[in-house]
Amino acid sequence: MPKALSLNEIRSRCAAFAAEWRSHAGYERGEGQEFVRELLGAFGLPRTRAALYERRAQRSSTGRQGFIDALIPGLAVIEMKSAGEDLQKAEEQALDYLDGLSEAEYPRYVICSDFTKFRVLDLAAEDEDKAVAEFTLEELPDNAEVLGFLAGYQVRGFGTKQQEKASIKAAQLMAALYQEVESAGLHDDQVSVFLTRTLFCLYADDAAVWERDLFAEFIETRTAEDGSDLGAQMSVLFQAMNTEISRRSSSLDELIARFPYVNGGIFEEPLPIPSFRKEVRDTLLVCCAFSWDAISPAIFGSLFQAVKDKEARDELGEHYTTETNILKLIGPLFLDELNQRFADNYHSKALLKKLLDALGNLRIFDPACGCGNFLVVTLRELRALELRILVRLQELGENYQRELFAENLVRVKIEHFFGIEIDDWPARIAGLALHLVNHQANKAMELEIAVAPEPLPLIECGHITVGNALQWDWATVVAPSADVYLLGNPPFMGDHSRTVEQLAELRAVWGLSSTSRMDYVTGWYKKAIDYYGQIPGRFAFVSTNSITQGDQTHRVFGPIFEAGWRIRFAHRTFAWTSEAPNAAVVHCVIVGFDRGGSGTPAPVMYTYATPRGIPAASPAKNINGYLLDGPDFLVPKRNRPLSPSLPEVHYGSKPTDGGFLVVNADEHPAAAADPNMTPYLRPYVGAREMLYNTPRWCLWLADLDPRHLRASAELRRRLKGVEVARQESDAESTREWADRPRLFRQIGFQSEQQFVGIPEVSSESRHYLPIAELEPGTIISNKVYGAEDPDGFLFAVASSSMLITWMKAVGGRMKSDPSFSSTIMWNNFPLPEVTAAKRTVICAAGKAVLEARALYPDRTLAELYDPQNMPTELLRAHTQLDRAVDAVFGLRGRVDIDTRLKALYTSFKTLSDSGTLDSVAPRRRRRRT
16 A cells, blocks of 8 residues: 655665666756656656646746746646756746645745756745755755655654744634534534544645645545535545544445555544535545645634634634744643753763753643643644754764664653643544644654654554643543643633632632632642642643732642642743633743752743743742742731731722712712712712722712702612612622612721722832822722821821732732732731830821822822822932831841842731730621611
8 A cells, every 4th residue: 555655765766766866957948847756756747647747827027927836736846958957947937826826735845956957945834044056967866855744754844834824824724614613413522523634634645644635636636526425435434534544345435445544543533424515525526626735733623623613714823822922831841841851961862862862751641721822832842852862872873773663762752741631622623733742743754854753543542631720630640750741721700700600619628618719720720739748749720810919829839839849930921822812811830849859950940021921930049929039928818907006907888880870070070060969979089099099979878868868869760770870780689689779788997087998900010009198088989998097107007018029929910010908918917016216206207208299299109100200209209108108027228029029928927926916817898777
């Protein structure tokens, strides 16, 4: 049975081709087509189907019609010249035709020859110095790999723009095919199986898995043009590829008989025979014309996963997990260390062989694998490292030609990769993607050392388990050991977006009756430490940055540290970007763990100047749960301030009213003119109103006079609106308040004295927290904290650099912006006890800040605290305030952030160790009026 040619076979054929054409005269018109046919035949392309000859095309330079000597659609254009002619001019002529080709026909390569020499141009080469190769006919056997793309031996730079573009186009083609196949009456899971098999066939056609374009020939010559027998014929083909050669029927169609036995489970599951329309066949033929070996399995896998969703199909290519983000995790977890071992042992055969054995012992486990992106990139990178080792050993004298079974040279095997995925569709894609990238690695191996495992039959790969990872016993997927590395990107779901079922799963994993404010991803961290038990290991996950902030941190990292783990590396907050228009950007962290101990490297911290920036790596002494280089400490909730010098601050009020209790600026004149509403109008200030001086009011109806209600149709309309909005709420607790529409749903801080307002969220770029003094009777929203402050001490402390440093270190965040809170941030702020004299100095410095602000009455707080435009007088006043507050911590002069953090850690430990306060805050009841 014909099969894909090995590189050695291609070299032998090229030698025979060179010998045959050595003595020919080399006339372009008389012998050009025959030369091209035999050249393509040497690379295994069938003479009758390989190329289009004398393809008419328009020259872009003149607009005149001309002819391309030979075109392999989507792959290469070939231009022949008579012996001795200038090949660079021939190349320019070929390029002149390209604008007249369709997108499907546009080639990657330009091949020019004058029968005695070759010039090959790679149009997608990112390095111009490597874009052109030239060699003679006699040198063709030694340069067979340059034209290896003709046989499917293209070895592209992984993660290149060219691969990304090809992968996006491939996914769009599969989306079109999905839409056509979906109409044939197959169930969703059956469509998934059919498309997965079809993708394998398309890829195999172009990637030297079997004869080039064998599947395309099957579709063209063995199925009717109207598509009526397409389903039946493909069913026969799929069954044949699942049957060993010796067990096939002797009456099998001769073309189908040319397909090899595939194995690997891809064609095992029986499918009903679908009834297809002409459109399915037409779309399939368009797919056959595409160069499928150009795709990146990692990128394509995530795009392929999206083709079932119409909305996602419309944005294909605009969102996928980038390989750069995956490498941020696997690099510091283990890959960087392995690459360094290769560099260190470069001159030692014995140590390089030992490194190969170490690669063979590794097991990679992604318990939230989706379509397998992390597994695929890891397999690719480990196979690439393995190949570099094999090449180096060959340079040191190792002879692989004596190895009877090339499989024995491969230590990094596909069966060493494991995953859990809750849905069948992405699990199938993951299994197939692993096969595809493994085949690409084998092709690269063939090119480099001239031996590689046979592409078929595939090894069974049943290690992608379909199931719920939080309910599954991970040890049944792969037994825990020090050689098992856990990694992945579990679901991004916060406290407010979990389902009831997911909440139950999380509670079961943690063994807690309450997992309030714990993200769904934290379940994977707990499963990881339970999986390893006392065994050494390594694990790392991509997570929303909220697990390293606020209330979650001590609840998640406390058990991890108690189990004996340390943070090996961490990427601080960065944007896990989506290319989709108007798509939300998820702010993420990556945290990797090991057991530490002697011989382990120092922790590495990766920081970002901006969330979308490039990470900068720096060694750390210790990385704590807040992803700071400092001692391990965890901040619990407290119901009162840890510092004896600080007053309490309180949460504002939340209406949950459908907007009916809030009066905006355009509604205010009418409300103020209504004598029945005027008594209840109060200034209503949220963080935005406070920062931008935007007027807004609310109806504060706690003491509503029934006579006013009867007399005002507007009041009745608004209260009815509140009632209906609450009745229609998904939250039972809100529906319970529908019978009290005059009241805010949550009633917080109020004061008839002037008081301080603190915004819940402030821009990450600000150097100070903008604090406001608010008028008596003002109602603050749930986005503002308030407290009475008779001497200005609270205002001064909250306006200091020490406070915002602490807030950015341990507080929660909204995306990347730090959040103020009472129970975590303020009540744990470790302000040492302040003497009366120092308090007087601090209060005076706070008043100076207010005076500096008063010099700019037309500026809002947002404008005053813009770090690029902060007034000099205000900056000077804050500097003096910092000196006063820093002195309480024992600091003098200019103080940097690291010094502040060290002082805060020290003071926190001192105050916490005093043991005078209960650190656990009880759930605070909202006042009901």
